[in-house]
Amino acid sequence: MSESPTIPTTPTAGGAPASEPVVPAFSVLNGRDVLALLDGRERETIDRVARAYLAHEAGDTVNPDSYFLRFPQKPEARIIALPAYLGGDVEIAGLKWIASFPGNVASGLPRASAVLVLNDFATGYPVALMEAGSVSAARTAASAALAATTLGGGNPRSVGVVGGGVIARTICRYLAAAGVPLTEVRCHDLDADSATALADHLRERYGSEAAPAGLAEALDCDLVVLATTAAKPYVPADTRLRPGQLVLNISLRDLAPEILFEVDNVFDDVEHCMKADTSPHLAEQLSGGREFVTGTLAGVINGTVTLDPGRATVFSPFGLGVLDLAVGHDLYRRAREEGLLVELPEFFGETRRWPSSV
Template identity: 55%
Template sequence: MFEFSVIGGKAAREIIGRNRPRIVEQVRETYLTHEAGASVNPDSYFLRFPEKPDARIIALPAFLGGGQEVAGIKWISSFPANIEQGIPRASAALLLNDYATGYPYAVLEASQISAARTAASAVLAAEVLSGGRRAERVVVVGAGIIARNILEFFRAREWEFGSVQVHDQLPQYGEALAEYTAVELGWEAEFAAELAPVLKGADLVVFATTAGEPYVTAPDSFAPGQLVLNISLRDIAPELVLGSYNVLDDVEHCMKANTSPHLAEQLTGNRDFVTGTLAQVINGDAVVGDDKPVIFSPFGLGVLDLAVGRFVHQEAQQSGQAVEIADFFGETKRW
């Protein structure tokens, strides 16, 4: 009951790296558990700073049932200015609590956890919504850690890509991810300086940026049958959302904070444009077609962090990579 362990980012990444296909399945089961109502996923809480309007630290508390029986909270910061110093934008910690007693039993460096659950949900959505594991032309917008993780998960799930084009406002990062994709992942890849031309004709588009408001606004930006993974949530104009099939991870969570779906709701005053959740598509309760673009918009659920974090914790204990903290609790008896 009173054991407590710490799992660092290096260990977490090593565990994730050898278990990516299993993590995708963990995410799939978690979505279904959440859809079935066996979870508690409150709204995220945002800590903002008057003198740093683009920075924030977010608290994501959650409980996951369905045989997992774990509670916890992720505390994740997003400081975009970090990029100017050549360091990652996001950093995070995840605390896991025992459901029987409420006692915390582990803390994990969670930027790896967060990136993994985000990437796994993106790849799962691509498989479910496309019905396969092949895309002739792929465009990745944003060349940060999340984009790299998404491509790593695609590779781990044995996707076949004809070519990958990477666009980023900072060419050095776009070129770096393109080189990584070609050398480490084995797909033909190149940097694309202009976004609009490469969007046309792409089978699969992945948005993984830090954009705060839509910049993809041209009416013909997307084509019927094109699959768009709207991971960063704010790149796409609401008018484009309204002309597409829209699959979300959780409708209530997505309809806030001026995400593209939220802007579409504000524009129309309704949610009629929502096709359903990814779990509903998996269960056959929602269907997409090829007569319009298909956009997947995941707000990012705390229950996914719990599922992946619990998995990494178990693997770390089995492999000896968890660092046990003796006497973490100062009192273990009431009297």
Template identity: 60%
Template sequence: MFTFEVVAGAAVRQQLDENRGEVVDMVQSAYQHHQAGETINPDSYFLRFPEKPDSRIIALPALLRGDVQLAGIKWIASFPKNVAAGRPRASAVLILNDYETGYPIACLEAANISAARTAASAAVAARALRPGGLVGGRVAVVGGGVIARNICEYLHVVGCRPDTYVVHDIHEASGESLVAHLQSQGRAAKFSPALDEALDADIVVFATTALEPYVTRQFRPGQLVLNVSLRDLAPETVLGAHNILDDVDHCLKANTSPHLAEQLTGNRDFVTGTLADVLNGDVTVDDSKPVIFSPFGLGVLDIAVGAYVLDRARAAGQATDIPGFFGETSRW
């Protein structure tokens, strides 16, 4: 009961990289548990800094019942200026708590967990929402960072085999790095300095740090847009599509593109449904419009993936016990 374990980043990344298919399954299951009311997922809390308006640290608390029976909180920092110094933009830890006693049981390095669950959610959406399938055509990735790299890996897991990847980034070196990574995996890829070329692809992935919309054009029927970074699209662009969200209340806040669409129209009629609605067969989309998937990012996904990584790390002897972590183990 009084055991507390730490799982370091190298072990977390190894378990995630070796078990991507299982991570996809965990994320899909977590969405369905959330839809069924088997979770508690409060609003995220944003710690912002007046002198650093582009930076923030976010707390995502959540409870996942079902087979997991764990609560927890992800504490994740996003400091975009790290990129210029060659450091990753995001860093994070995940604390897991036993639901019966409330005691924390583990701390895991969680930047990798966060990237994996984000990428897996995009892959689950692509598999469920792409009317024309995932083989052939072009996949465009706007933004060439860690999240983009992970999304490409998880798209591959669910059978995405485009003829080519088109990468666009205003920071050309980042875009070229993603291209080189994809090519090293035997996948055709090229960098394009033209945003419009990327926006013409069959599947368009947004994985940027944009704070406000810059894409004002409409997508064509049949295109799938994975709006992972949430703020790239003008509200008029959102209104011209089928819109699938991860959670309606969570996504329609903080001036995300769907939130701007709600502010513009004064209603939520443009929301087609949630990803879990699609997975459960309660909502279908056709190719009469483009499909935009906008995931705000749910803490229950971090709990699901973190619990899985902890189990795998324990089995591999990679979870480090911290003796005497709790200062008192009895009331008297």
């Protein structure tokens, strides 16, 4: 059953509603409350992401291509629209509108900012607008932690993190919550201060033996997290990943495409990943086919995809809008229960199809 609000009507014998239709309230949820609702619920968020992946694999979602708004004068920046529908026991539609402006980092601002709109599936009415930079980071980190525990085949002795931003920090939090040990962590970033800040954070929060490291040292770890803003591959084609090694290819464009021909390649959605010059997209163009594709994470979870233990595994998630809906819907539901929503009762200008005077 859907937990989203609907517009109740009572039909008459002639088919017209006999009572006044009720327009659902439109509400806002601010970023401070989003963070509070997410805090300490990492395992629940991972579970919701897993269920969303399985619903997507079963065809119980609608997840169109993301739309990229780019700017000639700012080629590094973009704003992305991710519309989606998530069925099952959720039944919610919506849109994440997320900006990625790497230039923000130099002034101390986070690279990404976002909002999430939720639409009632029964009526189509928007029912909520929430700050979604934290939602996006949480669903990305939950996806990474799910992949680490599903594909890792055991606890890694070492973790290499390439990229020292908000996403990397959040992924580490979710890895720890999922039981992945952060005992030995090697942090690499082109900005040495970012790598040092991440290492300091991991030592203070998790007691990790964390330290800044070179790229080769980070890539040699049992579990590698790629969380950069790279626009094109920089990890060279002659890099060889060893059997049992797991690479979470979160930023999607770090690896030379040739590397993917020698590993098991697992995706969140194959079609979505084969675009926008991601490493898998470049591999498809280079090889002329998709023989390098192993399957999806949901396929591994439900047992229809088997990994080769003699190979490394690379998980490449394009990032599905249905994951934002899964996390956002739960936040909306709990915010209603806890009285955290700010309702705007007169948000919709017209609440009747015909005015009563007509």
